[in-house]
Amino acid sequence: MPDLRELYQELIVDHSKRPRNFGKLDGANQQAVGYNPLCGDKITVYLKMKDDVVEDVHFEGSGCAISTASASMMTEKFKGKTRQEAEELFEVFHHLVTGGAEKDSDTSGKLGKLAVFAGVSEFPVRVKCATLAWHTVRSAMRGEQALVSTE
Template structure:
């Protein structure tokens, strides 16, 4: 493995561990006007995503639940990434992150700057864990569109 790949793997692990140990926005959101539940029965991940959407902008985002390190870190990174963004931009980000995690960088908008979310692309090395990383994003999508069925990644 090249030095660059080693560095990326180390960064991936460091960010996942940090966001798992200290998840951002892990709380109930009393002002939420959108929410949805997500469940990955294969590894037991369960979460609820809460959104406060006003004037077409995601003003605040949070989550509660339990899951593996990748699931928790992905939800933490996601809630940070969507705050303050217009709903249409959040939906486009959902599509690009899903493509990044399932198909790779070449399947995403070339102009997309993923910022910290880029680290999630490391999950592609572990195909069985992709569903852990996408659960929060499917749940976010359901919350945005008002889908009240539980999001599943089975």
């Protein structure tokens, strides 16, 4: 049976209540809007890329605890990463929340604190909440103009 404490870990609740890097970003040179039409969650991700490196990243919008915490912790993780490192993190995170990660693999090493989202895999309907910001930041990084939708 899935356990609520696995999903709503202290760190997740903390980030959902006090999201980091929240709000517009001065000097952003790329941005994208992500939307989950099922629940109405909408976030904007602002990126400041310098050459191939994420110099800074912010987000704003409204969402549930899972999507807000995921966005908040993603922004912390992405600062200073290269485009390719960010793309790799996307894959590893996606793998984690969709239940693909094995406990003894080195994925948790790569993700660091983000490993707290492993509990999401027990709640399939919440995977889209956890990945909304990630799809959005990837779209911003790739310079895609269209609204990112989870559907």
